[in-house]
Amino acid sequence: MKDSACPNCDSQKSKIDDLDFISALKEKTGKPVIGFLCCFAPPELISAAGAIPYRITGKPGSDNTAADAYLEPYGCSYVRNIMARAAKKDFNALDGLVISHSCDMVQRLYGIWTYYHPFPYSYLFNVPHQITPWSRRFFKRELHFFRESLEKFTGRQVSNKNLVKEINLFNQNRQLVRDIYKMRSVDNPRAGGSEILEILLAGGRLPAPEFEILLREKIRLFAGRKPAKKIKKRILIWGSLIDHPALLKMIEKSGGSVVADDTCIGFRTWENDLPLTTDPYEGLTDHYFNNFLCPRTDRGPGLQKYNYLLDRIREYRVDGVVGYCISFCDPHKFDYPDLRDLLKAQGIPILLIDDNYSFEPAEAIQTRLQAFLEMI
Amino acid sequence: MSESEMSRAKRHLETTRKMKDMLPRFFMRMLERRFNNEPLAWCMVGVPPELLKAFDLLFEWPENFGTMCASRLVAPRFIEVANNDGYSSELCSYVTNTMGYCKLFRETGEAPPESPLPGGMGTPSFLLGSGFICEPRWKWFQSVATRFFDVPVYSSDPLAPPWDVNPHDPRIEDHYLTLLREDLAGQIEFLEKQTGRKLDLDLLRDILTLSHRALTYWRDTLALRKAVPAPMGSTDYFHAIIPQMYLVGDQEAVDFYREMYEEVRDRVDRGIGIVDEEKYRLIWFGLPPWFNMGIFNYLESSGAVFAYESTYNVGDYFEVDLSDPLEALARRTWQRAVKMHDYGAEAMPELCNPAVFGGFAGSSLLDELVDDYSLNGAIMHLTRSCRAVSFGEVHTKNRLAKLGIPSLIFESDMTDPRLWSDAQIKNRLQAFLETLDRIKEETD
Numbered sequence: 001m002k003d004s005a006c007p008n009c010d011s012q013k014s015k016i017d018d019l020d021f022i023s024a025l026k027e028k029t030g031k032p033v034i035g036f037l038c039c040f041a042p043p044e045l046i047s048a049a050g051a052i053p054y055r056i057t058g059k060p061g062s063d064n065t066a067a068d069a070y071l072e073p074y075g076c077s078y079v080r081n082i083m084a085r086a087a088k089k090d091f092n093a094l095d096g097l098v099i100s101h102s103c104d105m106v107q108r109l110y111g112i113w114t115y116y117h118p119f120p121y122s123y124l125f126n127v128p129h130q131i132t133p134w135s136r137r138f139f140k141r142e143l144h145f146f147r148e149s150l151e152k153f154t155g156r157q158v159s160n161k162n163l164v165k166e167i168n169l170f171n172q173n174r175q176l177v178r179d180i181y182k183m184r185s186v187d188n189p190r191a192g193g194s195e196i197l198e199i200l201l202a203g204g205r206l207p208a209p210e211f212e213i214l215l216r217e218k219i220r221l222f223a224g225r226k227p228a229k230k231i232k233k234r235i236l237i238w239g240s241l242i243d244h245p246a247l248l249k250m251i252e253k254s255g256g257s258v259v260a261d262d263t264c265i266g267f268r269t270w271e272n273d274l275p276l277t278t279d280p281y282e283g284l285t286d287h288y289f290n291n292f293l294c295p296r297t298d299r300g301p302g303l304q305k306y307n308y309l310l311d312r313i314r315e316y317r318v319d320g321v322v323g324y325c326i327s328f329c330d331p332h333k334f335d336y337p338d339l340r341d342l343l344k345a346q347g348i349p350i351l352l353i354d355d356n357y358s359f360e361p362a363e364a365i366q367t368r369l370q371a372f373l374e375m376i
Numbered sequence: 377m378s379e380s381e382m383s384r385a386k387r388h389l390e391t392t393r394k395m396k397d398m399l400p401r402f403f404m405r406m407l408e409r410r411f412n413n414e415p416l417a418w419c420m421v422g423v424p425p426e427l428l429k430a431f432d433l434l435f436e437w438p439e440n441f442g443t444m445c446a447s448r449l450v451a452p453r454f455i456e457v458a459n460n461d462g463y464s465s466e467l468c469s470y471v472t473n474t475m476g477y478c479k480l481f482r483e484t485g486e487a488p489p490e491s492p493l494p495g496g497m498g499t500p501s502f503l504l505g506s507g508f509i510c511e512p513r514w515k516w517f518q519s520v521a522t523r524f525f526d527v528p529v530y531s532s533d534p535l536a537p538p539w540d541v542n543p544h545d546p547r548i549e550d551h552y553l554t555l556l557r558e559d560l561a562g563q564i565e566f567l568e569k570q571t572g573r574k575l576d577l578d579l580l581r582d583i584l585t586l587s588h589r590a591l592t593y594w595r596d597t598l599a600l601r602k603a604v605p606a607p608m609g610s611t612d613y614f615h616a617i618i619p620q621m622y623l624v625g626d627q628e629a630v631d632f633y634r635e636m637y638e639e640v641r642d643r644v645d646r647g648i649g650i651v652d653e654e655k656y657r658l659i660w661f662g663l664p665p666w667f668n669m670g671i672f673n674y675l676e677s678s679g680a681v682f683a684y685e686s687t688y689n690v691g692d693y694f695e696v697d698l699s700d701p702l703e704a705l706a707r708r709t710w711q712r713a714v715k716m717h718d719y720g721a722e723a724m725p726e727l728c729n730p731a732v733f734g735g736f737a738g739s740s741l742l743d744e745l746v747d748d749y750s751l752n753g754a755i756m757h758l759t760r761s762c763r764a765v766s767f768g769e770v771h772t773k774n775r776l777a778k779l780g781i782p783s784l785i786f787e788s789d790m791t792d793p794r795l796w797s798d799a800q801i802k803n804r805l806q807a808f809l810e811t812l813d814r815i816k817e818e819t820d
Binding site: 072114129142298301330336338 | 519521537541770
């Protein structure tokens, strides 16, 4: 199997491999680099402990067979891809690994990965599924256990002062990302959805101050551009993790413009500032436990839990929604029928792309997107 | 898949054969109460049945309903309805079975005629979910209440530490036990509100006493399976778990498990096995194919017996101080999770596990089982729609290989017979047994 199966994934080849990138990052900063998956263990804490948080991503369409020695074929193809990359030693330069208990598959990846490929530091950040006063208290206690483990590893105490400093840095970037997102609320955006995702992905590999520089550069670049001449169909992407711009590029190629999203590397991460509370761990709990809108958290029965999405659809004047579900992604697959019916009742078309984290067969996906965009 | 490929199980024990009379009697009692319009709770496994008994609740288990639909080969009908409604075929087939059933129920206002129980699962008054084992289990009730029955839901949400955290550290224990206690209190508050009744702690203690008496017999029965030849089979095992869901806390359950223990004890004493010539002693991993339980008898016809099943093995680590019955329930869950941690079950769900209910993966428990149960092979059922139980089988296979124990992983499903490929699976099973023969010849 070729390393990058999808024609739209070619841009990935130009990126520096994780192994080299992490090694260079370590050399440049003199700090340990800790890889993390999912969005519940705060990277602010990793930074405050004197390490560099590094968002681990997959390579869609790349060969997953190296995972077969450890994982079953029936499982999230993203998780299998990450495990295959781990088996190929792509992440060996990392000093540590932090996995949040987000969904079942990611959580169970932790045990297998650390059993076969132990790191100098690893932590499974446990997260309840229900929003209750006691689960909130658990999450806050878990934050402190996480802090302690980081302190033990880096040898640096996390003072509230340092933590607040990091929160401010990250909040600044959140604001800048939102500024970029806002550029897409106009009729003819100056920035493409795929371009913005590329920036967010790059940011996941950078220390916060460097990401800030990148964001400011891009804002200047976009602001200097002329608005797009042709008004395109405005698309919101909802669904599983998207850590590659291939799907967005396909939408753009089909005549659509991705103006908003509801995905974890996208809006879910950047939508709100982390509240600065007297006890910073209260703010961390609000932000990462209560307010992070991943369907792995139970927000009760009924459709009111999607009100935020309807608001976003209105704010960004969305013409249609493209749903994206990775194979065996239970949290999103459970929600799809309810969301589909809700959007239908609101007159908002939705197309579901079910994918095994390869964006293949690209022609078939492209054809479906084209038909959808012609229809709306 | 054709229906002729599916075969019903032949049970070996008189006790488990008698369940054919016992369970219908129980279901009729429940049905009578349903007709009297008593509130009905749909529950997820992981909700302590003792608590349901203490509230004198009428209850049904959609997961168990799924197994019944599977064994009567009606599950594909319900699953197909759910798939057409947008529920992916990758989702747990117990779930899609329920969702299809519910859709048909809502459309006609009554249980679909294919339902295995008279009146099907009835109309729930509230839903008691559980986050034990996997997330589909609480997503399931979230969806049921969103789409089909607008009734209150409570989903319990226990957690346990990951494999590399020491659960014996008092701070860690407090961290997790606090969650378990508070979650249980939330569950009880919900039940008190729904039933309008206060929990009677004395009654709960009495029920737990009876429940643990039954579990003691069950645990001791399972230990008897170390004997060669195997005194009972998987078909007995998988059927004998049902009273734990419906009858635990009743004297009837104690009597059932005592009789079972005595019968198995007698067979061990007299050296009676379930096959004439026991050639292979195996361990089973994964959920069984409920639509084709005869596959166990098929293997027995080749001299292969299972002495241990990793799934639903709730027979151990339940002994706790019952003086405070609420603390006992929380500690029982914790104790079972800690016990599995002590074995180092690295691929276990981090969700608190009632002993090895959902199956275990990896773990040095394997070393003990291989010796204690004289095992020489493992068969693992990789269920396409249940990753919670089958995830970790490859890892378990790796760990067994280190012990010199060969294993076979075959693919199908627990509910959906359309995923069963009879000839292919039987060929693989036979080839595996031949491999065991070859290994035996080489070592002899």
